Amino acid sequence: MNVAVPVFRRSRTSKVVDRLMRGVLWAIALTFVAVLILFVGAILKQGWPVLNLGFLTKMPETLDAGGGIKPQIFNSIYLVVLSLGISLPVGLGAGIYMAAYAGQGRALRFLRLCIETLAATPSIVLALFGMIVFVQAMGWSFSIRSGALTLALLNIPVITRVTEVSLLAVPRELKEASYGLGATKLQTILKVALPYAATGILTGLVLTAGRAFGESAILVFTAGTNASAQFPDFRLTVPGETLSVHLWYVTSDGTLPDAREIAAGTAAVMILVLLTLNLLVRLVDRAIRRRTR
Amino acid sequence: MPQAPEVSIAAASEGGYPVLEDGLSPAGAGAPAFKHSRLQRLADRWAHLGFLVCSLLVVGLIGGILYFLATRGLAAFLPMAGNTGRTLSFSEVFLSTDWAPSSDRFGILPFIAGSLGVTGLALLIAAPAGVLTGVFIAKMAPAWMRNLMRQVMDLLVGIPSVVYGIFGLTVVLPLVSRTWLADAPASGFAVSALILAVMIVPTIVSLSTDAFESLPAALDEGAQALGSSRWQAIWRVLIPAARPRLLTAMVLGLGRAIGEAMAVQMVIGNNPQWVALMRESTDRAPFLRALFTPAATLTTELVQELPNTAAGSTWNNVLFAMGLLLYLLTMVLILATRRLGRGKEA
Numbered sequence: 001m002n003v004a005v006p007v008f009r010r011s012r013t014s015k016v017v018d019r020l021m022r023g024v025l026w027a028i029a030l031t032f033v034a035v036l037i038l039f040v041g042a043i044l045k046q047g048w049p050v051l052n053l054g055f056l057t058k059m060p061e062t063l064d065a066g067g068g069i070k071p072q073i074f075n076s077i078y079l080v081v082l083s084l085g086i087s088l089p090v091g092l093g094a095g096i097y098m099a100a101y102a103g104q105g106r107a108l109r110f111l112r113l114c115i116e117t118l119a120a121t122p123s124i125v126l127a128l129f130g131m132i133v134f135v136q137a138m139g140w141s142f143s144i145r146s147g148a149l150t151l152a153l154l155n156i157p158v159i160t161r162v163t164e165v166s167l168l169a170v171p172r173e174l175k176e177a178s179y180g181l182g183a184t185k186l187q188t189i190l191k192v193a194l195p196y197a198a199t200g201i202l203t204g205l206v207l208t209a210g211r212a213f214g215e216s217a218i219l220v221f222t223a224g225t226n227a228s229a230q231f232p233d234f235r236l237t238v239p240g241e242t243l244s245v246h247l248w249y250v251t252s253d254g255t256l257p258d259a260r261e262i263a264a265g266t267a268a269v270m271i272l273v274l275l276t277l278n279l280l281v282r283l284v285d286r287a288i289r290r291r292t293r
Numbered sequence: 294m295p296q297a298p299e300v301s302i303a304a305a306s307e308g309g310y311p312v313l314e315d316g317l318s319p320a321g322a323g324a325p326a327f328k329h330s331r332l333q334r335l336a337d338r339w340a341h342l343g344f345l346v347c348s349l350l351v352v353g354l355i356g357g358i359l360y361f362l363a364t365r366g367l368a369a370f371l372p373m374a375g376n377t378g379r380t381l382s383f384s385e386v387f388l389s390t391d392w393a394p395s396s397d398r399f400g401i402l403p404f405i406a407g408s409l410g411v412t413g414l415a416l417l418i419a420a421p422a423g424v425l426t427g428v429f430i431a432k433m434a435p436a437w438m439r440n441l442m443r444q445v446m447d448l449l450v451g452i453p454s455v456v457y458g459i460f461g462l463t464v465v466l467p468l469v470s471r472t473w474l475a476d477a478p479a480s481g482f483a484v485s486a487l488i489l490a491v492m493i494v495p496t497i498v499s500l501s502t503d504a505f506e507s508l509p510a511a512l513d514e515g516a517q518a519l520g521s522s523r524w525q526a527i528w529r530v531l532i533p534a535a536r537p538r539l540l541t542a543m544v545l546g547l548g549r550a551i552g553e554a555m556a557v558q559m560v561i562g563n564n565p566q567w568v569a570l571m572r573e574s575t576d577r578a579p580f581l582r583a584l585f586t587p588a589a590t591l592t593t594e595l596v597q598e599l600p601n602t603a604a605g606s607t608w609n610n611v612l613f614a615m616g617l618l619l620y621l622l623t624m625v626l627i628l629a630t631r632r633l634g635r636g637k638e639a
Contacts, residue, residue, distance in 0.1 A: 006529045008521040018522035025429040036445050042464050093347025114355045117627045122552020124592050128616040132361045182327035186337045214453025217554045248455045267459050
């Protein structure tokens with residue numbers, strides 16, 4: 001680190017500047033706190049009058065006011081579960097490979113580069129890929145399966161990274177003890193390392209679920225902007241509009257007379273779900289810390 | 294017993310997982326050899342293969358995305374099979390501001406400029422605020438404030454882009470247009486950049502907090518021993534020392550901003566003709582005017598127009614070319630972070 005040795009002058013100005021900048025830093029930080037409170041507050045306040053049991057359990061309307069978001073709630077959960085079901089094995093496998101098999105040379109560096117690139121790829125680009133491959137080339141059109149597979153691409157790098165980091169954090173003594181007891185490498189990974197890393201991976205999984213739940217760009221182009229008229233519709237071949245897509249679609253489409261209210265209510269539901277997920281992660285985290293202490 | 298096994302484990306393993314995969318003793322010479330059944334050895338080998346396949350899938354995805362986007366995106370410029378559209382020249386696409394697909398004119402410069410403009414503005418807000426918040430969390434805030442800020446950033450990063458969009462549409466836009474613009478519509482770069490800045494600030498904050506926390510404590514202590522005030526140490530020692538990682542944080546923030554689609558689409562106004570509109574305007578405050586002109590970016594135009602175009606048409610091909618451009622940009626940015634990281638080690 002080549003930092004030239006500085007000369008610090010302690011003058012009255014430097015003291016004033018110091019105090020001023022402390023104030024500025026506090027102000028910036030508190031601004032973000034205020035932004036968050038304002039944000040969540042505004043979304044909940046707008047959505048509150050709309051939120052009732054009818055809104056959550058009614059089917060949506062196409063032209064009239066008063067529609068609900070029941071199938072969208074179902075589709076959101078269904079798509080998150082499906083996409084995690086696809087991306088979890090791949091992400092776990094790739095994460096295990098990177099932590100335990102790839103060594104430390106070129107292969108690992110290249111894999112990391114690929115994971116980082118995939119993580120940084122804009123979701124609209126993933127959406128285009130899903131549209132070309134699943135919607136058009138495979139002929140699946142806008143459907144749950146196209147959406148789930150494309151959404152999985154968004155999850156894979158996050159799960160891989162979390163798995164790798166959690167596995168590398170397993171204490172060396174634990175693994176050595178396992179080998180010392182005569183376990184094979186696979187046994188050590190499955191029976192010692194993974195259970196130890198499980199809580200870290202689980203936390204990452206919940207965060208991934210939250211991200212997938214909020215994703216919209218990918219699903220607009222792969223799962224479509226229509227929800228099935230049946231409920232519950234588990235078919236993989238029907239279009240599956242989620243909450244976030246619905247929120248965007250009613251806002252930009254503008255045929256619904258109560259689009260504003262529907263959007264506000266949907267946004268409030270999404271914020272509430274995400275706050276709950278966040279709280280869940282925090283509680284799990286705290287429980288683990290208490291246990292390991 | 295000789296000490297050799299421990300040494301060889303340390304040398305041959307990565308994070309405590311031996312790299313040897315003979316299914317026998319992981320520790321190499323000197324360690325006791327355990328006998329494993331054929332089944333166990335087989336399971337070990339097949340599992341290795343399975344994990345390898347998963348990783349290769351990720352590598353394949355990177356190539357696959359590039360391949361499929363290229364087949365569609367490059368069809369705009371090269372005669373390709375299944376292509377019903379006209380073949381365009383690079384200059385009439387990348388160097389023209391004239392976007393009129395229905396009259397067969399496909400200049401995407403307005404979208405490139407729009408993406409760069411809105412991203413640049415967002416970074417102008419988010420980079421200083423993010424780095425300063427990072428140093429605040431790492432080096433100044435009391436413990437309770439540090440925890441609070443972590444939670445705030447976690448929540449901000451978890452809010453979906455459509456919710457940011459609806460917030461911008463229903464709260465920020467009306468507020469700005471009522472307060473400063475005498476009820477003129479406020480959609481355009483300014484509000485989009487503001488929303489984007491809040492969206493990318495958590496990325497910059499968390500990476501720059503890490504950067505400051507990983508600096509050797511001696512740096513901070515030394516500065517203070519030389520008589521620096523808190524701010525002098527931050528400004529003249531800590532920030533310069535963390536510079537490569539701070540730049541990486543900004544590059545990753547930039548990547549997030551340039552790829553964001555839905556939130557921006559909901560507030561920017563979606564006007565592909567914004568360059569022409571600005572050129573015509575005879576306002577006395579052109580800069581301010583520019584900030585509140587409804588505009589469009591690469592991502593917003595994709596969201597806006599892709600559903601309305603037929604696959605294989607020139608229009609559709611050009612839109613995929615815009616997607617390809619975004620993807621290539623991502624790769625360049627990731628490689629740039631590698632360069633910056635190497636600078637740190639040197």
